[in-house]
Amino acid sequence: MPEKENIQKIIESLSPIERSIIPHLNSPIPEIIEKSGLDSTSVLRALQFLSNKGLIIFSKTTKSVIDLGTNGVYYKKNHLPERRLILLLEEKNHLPIQEAKKLSKLSDNEFKVSLGVLKSKALISLDNGKISLQAKKEELTKNTIEEALLELLPIEESKIKDEQLLALQNLQKRKDIIEINKKTIVSFSTTDLGKQIASTPLQTDLIESVTPKLIKSWNSQKSKRFRSYDLSSTGPKIYGGKKHFVNQGIEYGKRIWLDLGFKEMQGSLVQTSFWNFDALFTAQDHPVRDLQDTFYIKDIKGQLPKDKNLVKAVKQAHESGVKDSKGWQYSWDPEEASSVVLRTHTTCLSAQTLSSLDIKKDLPAKFFSIGKVLRNETVDWSHGFEFLQTEGIVVSESVSFRDLLGYLQEFYKKMGFEKIRFAPAYFPYTEPSVEVSVYHPEKKVWLELGGAGIFRPELTIPLLGKAIPVLAWGQGFDRILMDYYKIKDFREFYQNNLKSLREKRAFIK
Amino acid sequence: MANVKFPRKEFESSLGSKITKEMESLIPLFGTPLESLSDSEIELEIFPNRPDLLSMQGFLRAFKAFIGKSPGLKGYKINPPEKKYKVTISPSVKPVRPFTACAIVKNLKFNDESIKEIVDLQEKLHSTVGRNRKKLAIGIYPLEKIKLPIKYLALPPSKIHFIPLESERELSGQQILQKHPAGREYAHLLEDKDKYPVFVDANNKILSMPPIINSHDTGKITESTDSVFIECSGWDQQVLQKTLNIIVTTLSDLGGKVYSMNLHYGSKKLVTPDLSTEKIKISLPDINKLLGLDLKESDLSKLLPKMGYDYKNSIVQIPAWRTDILHPVDITEDIAIAYGYDNLVPSIPNVATVASESQQSKIESKIREILIGLELIEISSYHLIKASESRLYKLKSVIALEDSKTEYKILRPNLLIPALRILAENKDNEYPQNIFELGTIFSHDEKTETGLSESTNLLIASSPSNFTDLKKILDYFASSLSIKLEIKESEHQSLIPGRTASVLLNNKPIGYIGEVHPHTLNQWNVKMPLSVLEISLEEIFNLLE
Known part of the structure; x- marks a missing residue:
């Protein structure tokens, strides 16, 4: 870019404040502040912008400045203690030490120091417990070197003259009279470019902002130019309102099931064991029902469903089996089934949905849910007591195990996982059962995401009245979210650190 | 869920081949996730429906069939009870721990490794099917220390006195629950009972107080042991017998000779172990419908033996150590496993429904x-x-x-x-x-x-x-x-x-x-x-x- 055009472009980018200080660039900063009539913050900011544009170069120097300490300020106003003693002695000439102290109203320390100072200057003498004035009148009216120095402060240390040095040392020995501060002093020098611009007449009719008035009169001002902005400067940050990132993920998952034609199921987090376990053909002595794994509610006994036939059928399925099944061969306890738990899986919602279906009218049917489940676990980077599960069922006479694999494959494809793997698994309520893993192309590992299967007849006969195939899955959802948001620590899901929530990216797949 | 570890060298020599890369990917497809594999050890996860896979012998029996090395139902010889191979069950155990299943196995050659295997199997069975000894507990005793026949009865705790394993002196029933480490751990299983169950031999010597502890004198297998008496006690006769079957077939695979025993529940008599198969009828159309496959009768004859079954004319013979076959769907899953989950092609189903958000x-x-x-x-x-x-x-x-x-x-x-x-x-x-x-x-x-x-x-x-x-x-x-x-x-x-x-x-x-x-x-x-x-x-x- 030719020099001239460059200069012109810079001139057009100067803000009004920058323009107003350019004429004063040969003055030091305090003078610029005075001459421009601007406050110091605006001047410094404008100088920063000019420095960004290469008009000036900042330099910082650190200087030691000698200034008054706390006592120094007081003494400058009300005389040094030795002066006050002198003034007293001027009246009396001789005084007993104790009386002099009392009359002078000096502190012990001040009095002692004053005596020392005046003695060393030979202005007084001490004799038989008495102070006698020794100085002549003109000596008394003259300022001491210490007083002279106090008058000069503040002063840069480097500007102290040899004759003032002694006074400085004397005062430094005394408490809080003198303070030496290090000050950073900002100054700048104007570059050649700056000098050139300062000597160029600045165009003054650049448009600063678009106003209603300007718009209206635009036709008559067409030839005017706009001041250019410094577009590369960083501005302040802004954060919008935001859905919690977990809920953003849930909404995405929901969208997939809805696109696949599923209906949403909802239900309680608190369930009786009947719905959480018994209706799902989980034997009453199954270890998953232990206090160590499941949250039981204290002091509350629930009720079995009002539908007596359902309860009877579930009991029979457990005890001796329904149609072609041997059952678990034990005596089923209704008390145990009426204990109240926090749901350990969303599969209880599937059980409730099945029991509400009319198989003559409602089939085929597909349902999903994405919801919280709770288990009695400790909390650390890889564990927590709350999780998310995505649940689904497909109820139809015509579906098969391969269709189950097809639905799961479709869901994970839409979640961004192209490769999926199936392995045998065991759950009390499905047969055949399958464990689903997806391949993580970046990490090059298989992620185990959860179980699926076809509900056993011991479950579907009591709930539906007939052994109709029900494809079912309850997949972990947290790992997908952890992977998407690159969360290493499970606890972050519930931490609610507002800084991190504000900065979380949106869930887009 | 239980994880088991087997020594790799013995595992490979019993299997008759090395664990290849291909086999590594095949093991999880058998329904036993491979948890880890080192030069010295192989670790597998065994699902709770397959306690018969908890021993290395049990796992290999099933896995060899799966990979086609020895398909079909494996037969075991059970010798009839000899004189005095008898256990009398007193009615007094009914409210305490009502059932037992027993066997005698001879001709064993124990070494450190095989003793450890048997103890491991016992512990895994306790914690899984045994529900931490509540539902089932197993005792194994050196036969030479015991005088047959055996009595299973319940006694007031004050009348029970013996030196338990890992103790130096004789303790009473109460003292065992209060002072012995195993007693304290499992005390909750007996505490509220008036009487505690015991196995007693013909010399009236207490062999054990199930489900807590064996006697020091009669309850410890050593390298010199060559014959053992085995009992399972608990609350479900079926489960006890299946578990006994798992143990005796494992011991038989280790070279043991299995003898059954006569159990006398009052006038009711029972012979255990009983390895006769159960039969279940399956339907090819049902299987094809559920799996979405088009299998032929001849396919079933190939697939079912891979899972250790015998099959003929819609009838499946179920091994006596399988505890998990409640319904024909359980056979269907095994057919799917034999077919290979990796061979099942996911299909895009055509189930038209209307979506709705709540x-x-x-x-x-x-x-x-x-x-x-x-x-x-x-x-x-x-x-x-x-x-x-x-x-x-x-x-x-x-x-x-x-x-x-x-x-x-x-x-x-x-x-x-x-x-x-x-x-x-x-x-x-x-x-x-x-x-x-x-x-x-x-x-x-x-x-x-x-x-x-x-x-x-x-x-x-x-x-x-x-x-x-x-x-x-x-x-x-x-x-x-x-x-x-x-x-x-x-x-x-x-x-x-x-x-x-x-x-x-x-x-x-x-x-x-x-x-x-x-x-x-x-x-x-x-x-x-x-x-x-x-x-x-x-x-x-x-x-x-």
Whole structure:
């Protein structure tokens, strides 16, 4: 870019404040502040912008400045203690030490120091417990070197003259009279470019902002130019309102099931064991029902469903089996089934949905849910007591195990996982059962995401009245979210650190 | 769930081949995830439905069939009981631990390794099918220390005296439960009984007190042991016999010669172990329909032997050590495993249904949109609160958990408690902090099945802010949903009197709005002025439906 055009472009980018200080660039900063009539913050900011544009170069120097300490300020106003003693002695000439102290109203320390100072200057003498004035009148009216120095402060240390040095040392020995501060002093020098611009007449009719008035009169001002902005400067940050990132993920998952034609199921987090376990053909002595794994509610006994036939059928399925099944061969306890738990899986919602279906009218049917489940676990980077599960069922006479694999494959494809793997698994309520893993192309590992299967007849006969195939899955959802948001620590899901929530990216797949 | 570890060298020599890469990927497809593999050891996960795979012999028997090395039902010879191979079960055990299944195995050659294997198998069976010895416990005794026949009976604890394993002196039944480590661990299984079960030999010597401990004199297998007496005791005759079958077939695979025993339950007689197969009828069309395959009869004859079954004319012979076959679907799954889960092609099903999101979900989603439009940030907290928080809030009736491994032990009765915790945790983050949460809260309700009811609440908290700031948000919220919310001065334990109001929908209170009292803010360690509103959305859901 030719020099001239460059200069012109810079001139057009100067803000009004920058323009107003350019004429004063040969003055030091305090003078610029005075001459421009601007406050110091605006001047410094404008100088920063000019420095960004290469008009000036900042330099910082650190200087030691000698200034008054706390006592120094007081003494400058009300005389040094030795002066006050002198003034007293001027009246009396001789005084007993104790009386002099009392009359002078000096502190012990001040009095002692004053005596020392005046003695060393030979202005007084001490004799038989008495102070006698020794100085002549003109000596008394003259300022001491210490007083002279106090008058000069503040002063840069480097500007102290040899004759003032002694006074400085004397005062430094005394408490809080003198303070030496290090000050950073900002100054700048104007570059050649700056000098050139300062000597160029600045165009003054650049448009600063678009106003209603300007718009209206635009036709008559067409030839005017706009001041250019410094577009590369960083501005302040802004954060919008935001859905919690977990809920953003849930909404995405929901969208997939809805696109696949599923209906949403909802239900309680608190369930009786009947719905959480018994209706799902989980034997009453199954270890998953232990206090160590499941949250039981204290002091509350629930009720079995009002539908007596359902309860009877579930009991029979457990005890001796329904149609072609041997059952678990034990005596089923209704008390145990009426204990109240926090749901350990969303599969209880599937059980409730099945029991509400009319198989003559409602089939085929597909349902999903994405919801919280709770288990009695400790909390650390890889564990927590709350999780998310995505649940689904497909109820139809015509579906098969391969269709189950097809639905799961479709869901994970839409979640961004192209490769999926199936392995045998065991759950009390499905047969055949399958464990689903997806391949993580970046990490090059298989992620185990959860179980699926076809509900056993011991479950579907009591709930539906007939052994109709029900494809079912309850997949972990947290790992997908952890992977998407690159969360290493499970606890972050519930931490609610507002800084991190504000900065979380949106869930887009 | 149980993990088992087998020594790799023995595993490979019994298998008759090395563990190749191909086999590594085949093992999980058999339904036994490969947990780890080192030069010295192979570790597998065994699902709870297959206790017969818990021993290396059991696993290899099944896996060799699966890879085609020895397909079909494996036969074992059981020798008939010799004279005195008898166990008499006294009626006194009925209320205590009513059943047993027993066997004798001879001709064993134990070494350190095989003793460890048997003890491991015993422990794995205890913790899985045995439900930590509650349902089933196993005792194995060197036969040379015992005089047959055996009696199984229950005695008052004071009449029981013997030196238990890992003890130096004789202890009584009570003393064992109080002092012996195994006794203390399993005391809860006998404590409330008047009598404790014991096995006693023909010399009236106590062999063991199941399910707690064996006698020191008769209950320890060593390298010199060549014959053993085995008993399983518990609450389910079927399960005991299946478990006994798992043990004796394992010992038989180790070279043992198995003898059955006569059990006398009063006049009722039983011979155990019994390895006769169970039969189950399957239907090829049902199998094809469920799996979505087109298998032929001849395929079944190939696939079922791979899973250790014999098959002919729709009848499957089930090995006597399988505990998990309740229904033909269980056979169907094994056919799928034999076919190979990796060979099952996922199909795109043609089930036409109409999708719908629940109305509540839709409204919740809309509410979120309205609130983020006001630049509020959504938080999401635990459904549980800490016991200390419930005390701080002076909750009168809490819904507590029976047991929790963390300090979170109570179901949240509102969203304010978690919000105060979260604001305190964020006290050093940038202000203003305008947050909201949509979530479930819990209360007692005798009318429901669970005795509890759940409600979806909305909480909005704004800091720093005052009543007017929050009232503007409430008004905007109501007008966006086109509902009419009114407010009426009221009181709330956490809020400033005169700056607190109830929120009413159709004259019914649904929540509160107000400025939080500095006393509350101090208690909860919140440093900035705070206004909150919390309303139940249930009525609003009803109104908008």
